[in-house]
Amino acid sequence: MYNTSVNQYLREHIRTVMDWPAPGVQFRDITPLLQDAKVFRVLIDAFVHRYMDPALRPDVVAGLDARGFIIGSVIAYELGVGFVPIRKKGKLPFTTVEETYELEYGSATVELHVDAVKVGHRVLLIDDLIATGGTMMAGKKLLEKLGAEVMEGAAIVDLPELGGSAKLRASGLPLFTLVNFEGV
Ligand code: HSX
Numbered sequence: 001m002y003n004t005s006v007n008q009y010l011r012e013h014i015r016t017v018m019d020w021p022a023p024g025v026q027f028r029d030i031t032p033l034l035q036d037a038k039v040f041r042v043l044i045d046a047f048v049h050r051y052m053d054p055a056l057r058p059d060v061v062a063g064l065d066a067r068g069f070i071i072g073s074v075i076a077y078e079l080g081v082g083f084v085p086i087r088k089k090g091k092l093p094f095t096t097v098e099e100t101y102e103l104e105y106g107s108a109t110v111e112l113h114v115d116a117v118k119v120g121h122r123v124l125l126i127d128d129l130i131a132t133g134g135t136m137m138a139g140k141k142l143l144e145k146l147g148a149e150v151m152e153g154a155a156i157v158d159l160p161e162l163g164g165s166a167k168l169r170a171s172g173l174p175l176f177t178l179v180n181f182e183g184v
């Protein structure tokens with residue numbers, strides 16, 4: 001956790017939408033954090049303050065499709081490093097590596113351009129939310145296929161009851177999240 005008051009401020013601006021996208025699901029909607037200029041700045045600065053520390057400064061930020069693009073690209077810009085998108089299959093034009101992972105029903109595939117990172121690059125991997133952890137784990141595997149090191153995974157929201165953050169940490173990936181929702 002970053003800082004209690006910042007955490008609480010951000011939590012208050014996350015909208016919970018009941019029964020979306022399916023009955024019984026409480027969707028944690030981060031769009032209200034983005035639409036208010038002050039909240040957006042507090043959000044981005046929470047990440048930038050952490051990763052501008054020379055010990056934690058990445059070579060590249062990788063964002064997961066699609067909300068990871070919104071925050072990841074701004075964080076990369078502020079840190080003065082490059083940004084690379086990890087996209088759902090079929091969206092990237094150049095040669096890619098791909099990784100398929102299981103969803104609750106079916107599977108999904110994500111892709112990354114083969115020249116997106118260099119061997120040995122220290123990469124910060126960003127998404128809006130960690131639920132089962134499948135998406136972030138797939139992103140980590142893609143970056144590692146190209147010889148990069150994912151130095152940390154970061155997200156605005158963690159849903160720990162779904163087990164994703166524990167699974168990611170158990171795989172050796174350090175995680176940084178700002179808001180933790182115990183009920184899902
Ligand atoms: C949501 O699913 C978020 O935006 C993330 O990209 C992803 C998190 O779910 P999970 O892969 O951790 O279960 O659409």
